[in-house]
Amino acid sequence: MKTFVLLHGAWHGGWCWARTADVLRARGHRVTTPTQTGLGERRHLLTEAVTLTTFGEDLRLHLDYEDLRDVVLVGHSFAGSALSYVAERSAARIARLVYLDATLVFGGEAPFDSNPPDVVALRRQMAKDFSGGLSLPPPPAAAFGVADAADAAWLERMMTPHPLRTFETRLEISGPPGAGLPARYIVCREPVYGPLSTARERARALGWPMPEIATGHDAMVTAPAALADMLEAE
16 A cells, blocks of 8 residues: 555645556555645635745645655646755655646746746736736646547636735755655646646756657646556655
């Protein structure tokens, strides 16, 4: 039996892992799916005080208070930064890291730093128009490679606005992502998620194994059994 902690990306919450978590639990594994501050069932906690460090501390404290050890720590998309934050601070609790089609931010960088200036400007304007600059509205499910109408409707009903400051604040780590722990980077390739081109280049430069899964960016929704197979094999 393994212990998996599955961390969601932007606009999502722990709810998005339900299908994959069910498969892993049916196979006898322990699985937790925390939700980060300001999102999902914690949407009522969204304020300007929510930063990238908040997300890192959410995950660190989850590992501590659940007293989780020998963890396979999986981070999807925006959760890549929280994985790197916790890898430096809670390495003794972690067996390996899995960056699932995830962002790769280096110490001292903000997530926005790897985006083109026009994209950053557009997102800031969207946040201003949507919420006075507090949060970004959820994109359509199609942006994450979700084509099934029922799945898309479910995602669009469940997704919540994402705190803008988590894109603007810097990642507080002193070394490279992963802190030297065993790490893999899973690429969702059908279709490839365009905004992660820099992250994929960085994962290659770090020399991490980069297995691929034949589904879109939200693999935990569109290919839960195949994803569970890959995670179980880690």
